Every structure is written in structure tokens, then in C-alpha cells.
Amino acid sequence: MTSSSPTVNRYDAIVIGGGHNGLTAATLLAQSGRQVIVLEAADSLGGALRGHAFHPGFRAPGLVHILNRLDPEVIRLLKLDTTALSGHPAPTVALSELGNPAILRGAYGETLDGVSAQEAVAFAEMRRKLVFQAGILRRFLRRRPPEIGRITLNDMTSFAGAGLSLLRKGREEGRDFLRMLLMNVADVADEYLDDDRLKGLLAFDATLGIHLGPRSPTSLLGLYYRLTGEINGAIGNQIVARGGLAQAFERAARAAGVTIRTGAAVARIIADRGTASGVVLETGETLSAPVIVSAIHPQATFLKLTDTAELGTGFVRAIGNIRSRGNVAKLDLALDRLPDFTGVSRADLSGRLVLARSIDHVETAFNPAKYGAFSCDPVMEITLPSLSDPSLAPPGAATLSALVQFAPYALKTGWDSGRAEFLAIILEKLEHYAPGLGNSVVAASLMTPVDIEARYHMPGGHWHHGELQADQLLVNRPVNQAAGYATPLKGLYLASAGAHPGGGISGLPGLLAARHILSGEKP
Numbered sequence: 139m140t141s142s143s144p145t146v147n148r149y150d151a152i153v154i155g156g157g158h159n160g161l162t163a164a165t166l167l168a169q170s171g172r173q174v175i176v177l178e179a180a181d182s183l184g185g186a187l188r189g190h191a192f193h194p195g196f197r198a199p200g201l202v203h204i205l206n207r208l209d210p211e212v213i214r215l216l217k218l219d220t221t222a223l224s225g226h227p228a229p230t231v232a233l234s235e236l237g238n239p240a241i242l243r244g245a246y247g248e249t250l251d252g253v254s255a256q257e258a259v260a261f262a263e264m265r266r267k268l269v270f271q272a273g274i275l276r277r278f279l280r281r282r283p284p285e286i287g288r289i290t291l292n293d294m295t296s297f298a299g300a301g302l303s304l305l306r307k308g309r310e311e312g313r314d315f316l317r318m319l320l321m322n323v324a325d326v327a328d329e330y331l332d333d334d335r336l337k338g339l340l341a342f343d344a345t346l347g348i349h350l351g352p353r354s355p356t357s358l359l360g361l362y363y364r365l366t367g368e369i370n371g372a373i374g375n376q377i378v379a380r381g382g383l384a385q386a387f388e389r390a391a392r393a394a395g396v397t398i399r400t401g402a403a404v405a406r407i408i409a410d411r412g413t414a415s416g417v418v419l420e421t422g423e424t425l426s427a428p429v430i431v432s433a434i435h436p437q438a439t440f441l442k443l444t445d446t447a448e449l450g451t452g453f454v455r456a457i458g459n460i461r462s463r464g465n466v467a468k469l470d471l472a473l474d475r476l477p478d479f480t481g482v483s484r485a486d487l488s489g490r491l492v493l494a495r496s497i498d499h500v501e502t503a504f505n506p507a508k509y510g511a512f513s514c515d516p517v518m519e520i521t522l523p524s525l526s527d528p529s530l531a532p533p534g535a536a537t538l539s540a541l542v543q544f545a546p547y548a549l550k551t552g553w554d555s556g557r558a559e560f561l562a563i564i565l566e567k568l569e570h571y572a573p574g575l576g577n578s579v580v581a582a583s584l585m586t587p588v589d590i591e592a593r594y595h596m597p598g599g600h601w602h603h604g605e606l607q608a609d610q611l612l613v614n615r616p617v618n619q620a621a622g623y624a625t626p627l628k629g630l631y632l633a634s635a636g637a638h639p640g641g642g643i644s645g646l647p648g649l650l651a652a653r654h655i656l657s658g659e660k661p
Contacts, residue, residue: 149175149397151429151655152417154404154443155634157185160433161387161396162648163633163655165216167429168394170656175425176396177417179403179595184384186594186601187643193581195532196472199379201594201601203521203539204228204490205643206376207367209280212645216390222383227375229489232335233571237480239491240335246365246374257333264330269373271315272365276373279366279639282650283612283621320608323361324352324497338494341501342517346543347641348606349465351504352497356608363606367642378488378526383643407432407439407630409448414630417443428629429655433648435596435603436616436636437462444627453626456617460636461610464587464599465507467545469518469564471538472531472580476522477572491520493571503544510550512560516567518542535580540564547587547599557584602641603634612638623651631655 153164156178168174182188186201205223213220230242241251247265250258318326323344327337341352344361351357369375391398407430408416416426432439440449440457476484479491494500494517503513520540524531531537542564549556561584569576587599596603604610613621616636623631623638633651635641 147175147423147425149173149425149427151175151431152177152425152427153431153433153633154407154417154439155185155433156180156183156388156398156400157433157634158187158384158387158643158645159633159635159648159651160185160431161391162212162216162645163431163433163652164396165387165391165394166649166652167431167655168391168396169215172429174396175427176391176398177402177404177419177425178398178400181401182384183388183398183400187379187384187387188594189381189530190593192470192583193472196470196535196537196581197530198470198537198583199381199523199527199530199539200384201468201590202643203379203523203541204376204519205379205383206364206369206374207642207644208369209644209646209649210368210371211280212649215649216387216645217393218390219382219386222380222386223370223377224380227370227372228378229486230339230376231479231482231486231489231491232339233479233491233493233495234335234481235495235570239481240333240339241486242339244375245372246376253333253336257331257336260330260332261336264326267311267314268326268361269365270311271318272362273373274315275362276366278612280646282623282654283615283638285613285622318358320356320359322353322355322357324357324501326358327352327497334496338496338499338517339492341497342492342494342519342543345500345504346519346541347464347466347600347602349461349463349507350607351501353501359608359611360606363640363642367644376490378490378521378523380527381529404443406445407443407627409445409627409630412448412626413628430630431633431651431655432630433633435462435634436460436620436632437597438595439630439632440625444630449626453617453619456619460616461605461607462598462600462603462636463547464590464596464601465544465546466587466601467542467560467564468585468590469538469540469542469561470583470585471540472582473536473538473575473578474580475534475578476525476536477538477575477578479572487522488525489521491571493518493520493567500543507544507546510546510548512545512549512556512563513543514563516542516544516564518564518567520568538568540568545586547591549586553586553588557586560584560586601635603636604640606640611640615640623654
């Protein structure tokens with residue numbers, strides 16, 4: 139008795155991973171007339187946008203609760219339904235122990251409430267400088283990184299444009315850019331500001347999702363990265379995530395003719411003599427295509443799905459050395475009523491609330507993480523998602539979402555025993571700023587980096603798929619040999635947050651990867 143060979147389905151392109159970057163790449167490839175299939179291991183699409191029920195009647199919005207960088211070119215090319223992006227810019231409330239918060243309005247503090255007139259002027263000057271400097275970097279984040287040893291005319295044009303922008307501002311601005319580029323955020327905040335609430339906010343925003351403290355060298359890069367984002371035409375703008383964005387990416391892909399399969403986990407990428415030619419699913423089914431686009435973590439791509447014998451020892455070592463251990467926990471609370479935060483109006487509860495009292499608060503919260511421990515005085519970003527999306531909670535109830543720093547992936551005592559203790563600490567801190575909140579908690583769900591790794595298939599539980607630090611950006615993201623979306627395997631390309639320009643809901647890795655594939659350039 140002979141066994142029948144597995145069915146082989148042929149496509150022009152196979153995309154591994156149905157997050158927003160994978161769907162972006164798939165849509166653009168399909169719009170060019172290619173037959174494209176997306177394979178998603180989970181039962182639904184969306185990646186970090188994918189929410190889940192964590193208590194009967196209550197849903198979490200997913201890892202993402204603030205949108206601040208969805209690229210306008212992605213929206214335009216995919217013809218995305220922007221209903222989920224509607225609404226006014228979300229204010230940022232820098233909470234205070236004294237109940238007198240500082241509030242940033244507009245696009246990252248175009249106006250301020252709750253601070254002195256002198257401090258508002260100082261913040262405006264600092265904001266102007268940071269937005270300008272971030273704009274220089276933004277030029278390089280919205281295009282494929284230059285290839286060392288092969289600088290193109292387009293690369294030279296981009297460099298020249300950045301130089302001209304500096305020259306127009308004068309020598310002093312140019313010197314300041316070079317001086318500040320690799321500074322720590324604490325020194326910059328101290329240089330301009332006196333208000334600890336504002337300085338704590340800057341320190342938090344610069345280090346969110348990154349294994350650095352505000353006094354660590356280069357930590358200002360994290361704030362620059364945040365300020366390269368754009369929502370609804372405004373740099374530095376932000377909105378609280380509403381339901382429907384994942385579905386908008388899915389609708390765009392289906393409208394372009396993309397075939398989508400969920401619950402379709404890839405077991406391995408087929409490669410022979412340096413060329414990728416298809417994938418094998420965990421069911422044993424084989425699909426073939428001359429183009430394979432991996433929109434999942436680079437370490438998962440090369441260390442789990444690919445035969446390392448096809449890659450080379452040096453490349454495999456470099457991939458294995460990518461720093462990608464998450465440092466943030468995600469808390470979701472089911473509440474029987476909307477909480478009251480001291481000094482915060484009902485209208486401002488619809489924005490984001492940041493609990494970071496000062497630079498020292500953020501720094502001391504980070505210190506234990508260096509040694510595999512969590513802080514007893516964590517810093518956090520809080521939203522009330524059900525205010526923007528009432529479907530997340532029953533009538534009269536509410537949900538609270540918080541990103542809590544710092545929570546090391548490799549907790550020395552282990553998260554099985556540490557989770558309950560950390561949750562108790564977080565709830566105690568929240569109670570201080572929102573008296574009575576503890577009595578309204580119906581259910582709590584705390585995802586540590588280990589849980590994020592398991593739920594979202596992100597090695598290390600790092601939502602950026604790798605640290606956003608100077609040595610893991612641009613021509614070194616994820617590593618130099620795969621920095622331009624092409625990889626050492628012919629026909630295999632990267633399109634996840636682990637590729638240039640990095641994480642966040644921007645769609646740029648998917649967009650730029652698809653453009654490179656369609657350009658027909660050789661790897």
C-alpha cells in the first residue's frame with residue numbers, strides 16, 4: 139500500500155502572520171495582481187490589536203490601547219476604514235500624589251493645563267525642538283534603510299534632505315541635534331523643565347517597552363521614536379484605541395483578493411540551497427510560493443521555522459543575540475462602575491493617565507528589573523477603553539487597561555508565584571490615585587511578558603520584537619544581514635515589528651517590505 143503525497147497549493151506569495159503588518163504586506167502584494175495567502179496561527183487576525191474576553195461580559199482591547207503612529211500612507215494605499223481612528227486627540231494626564239495633575243492637550247502637549255505659565259513656555263520650546271529633531275529621524279524611518287556598501291541615489295537624496303533641514307535652522311540647531319541625539323531623556327528634561335510631573339511623563343514615554351531607565355545613555359531615542367508617529371494628520375497625536383481596526387485591515391486584505399486562513403500554524407519554511415520555496419503547516423499540508431513574507435518575530439522565523447543549516451553560523455548567532463525580553467506587564471480590570479481619579483475630570487478620563495511622579499520614580503522603578511525583580515512602586519500608563527468603546531463592558535460597568543513597568547521577562551522568583559504579588563502592588567498604587575477602585579473590581583487579568591509571549595507568539599513577550607535601542611535600529615534591525623527586508627534565503631522576506639523601522643501600530647514594516655519585493659531588487 140502506497141501513501142499518497144500531500145496536496146501542494148501554489149501561490150505567488152505566502153505571508154506568515156496575520157497581524158497588521160502581515161495584512162499590510164499581503165494587501166499591497168495582492169493589489170499588484172499577485173495571488174497571496176495569509177497564514178495566521180491564532181483563530182483570529184490582528185496580532186497585538188487582537189482583543190479577548192477576560193471575564194463574562196468584559197473584553198480587553200488587546201496589547202494596544204493607545205494609537206499614535208499608524209502611517210497615513212498605509213491608510214491611503216490600503217483604503218482603510220478609519221472609523222476606529224475617529225475622535226478628538228486623547229489628552230495625557232500626568233497624575234500627581236497631591237491630586238493636581240498636569241494635562242497635555244493636542245498633539246503631545248500643544249497646550250498644557252495645570253502648570254505655571256513659565257513652565258508652559260519652557261515645555262513648548264522643548265517640544266518644538268524635539269518634534270523637529272524627531273522629524274529628521276522620521277525621514278529615515280519611512281523608507282528602506284540604506285545598505286552599507288551600496289548607497290543609492292535615493293539614499294543620498296534622503297541624507298541631503300535631512301542635512302538641508304538642519305542647515306535651514308542654523309548652526310545652533312544642528313549642533314543641538316548632534317549633541318542630543320544619543321543623550322538620556324533625564325538630562326534633556328532637567329535642561330528645560332522644573333515640574334516633576336512633566337519630567338516624569340517624559341521619562342516614562344521615552345522608556346515604555348524598552349529595557350532602559352531615563353538616566354541610561356541613548357534613552358532619548360525612545361521619545362524621538364514616539365514623536366515620529368502621526369495620527370489624523372498630527373505628529374505626536376494619540377487616540378485611545380477603539381474596536382474595529384483589526385477588522386479594517388482584514389477587510390482591506392479581502393477586498394484586494396487575499397486568501398486568509400486562521401488556525402493555520404506554520405511548522406517550517408521549505409528551503410533548499412539558499413532558496414525558500416514554500417511552507418509546511420503543522421497539519422502536514424504544503425503550500426508553495428516563490429515569495430515568503432514572514433510577519434512574525436525574526437527569532438521565530440529563523441530559529442524555529444527555518445533549517446539553520448541553510449543560514450550560516452554567523453547569521454544564526456546574530457539572530458540569537460537579538461535582545462528581545464519584554465519588560466512590561468498588561469493589566470485589564472473589569473469594574474462595576476467608572477472609577478474616579480482624584481483631580482481628573484470625567485472628560486479627561488477618556489484620554490491616557492500616566493502614573494510617573496518624577497524622573498527618579500521611573501529610574502527607581504527600573505532598577506530592580508536589571509536584577510530580575512519587579513518594582514514595589516511601578517510606573518504605568520492607564521486608559522479606560524470602555525469609554526471609547528462601550529461594547530467592552532456591560533452597561534454601567536467599565537474596563538481599565540494599564541501598561542505597567544517594569545516587569546522583567548525572566549523574573550528571578552518566577553511569575554507563577556510573583557504574579558499575585560505584583561498584581562496586589564499595582565492595585566494598591568491605583569487605589570491611591572483612584573480611591574475606592576479596589577471595591578469596584580469584578581475581575582483582574584495580569585499578563586506578564588511570559589503570558590504575552592504565549593498569547594501573541596512573541597518570543598520574550600516583547601511587543602517591538604526586539605529592543606528599540608541604537609544598536610538594533612536602521613541598518614541593524616533585526617541584524618545587518620537582514621536589515622532591508624530581504625534575508626540570506628532568496629525569496630524569504632521580513633515584515634514584522636522586528637524589521638525596520640520597528641514596533642507600534644504603524645504598518646510601515648509591512649508597507650516597506652512589500653515595496654521592496656515589488657521593486658524586483660535583488661537581495
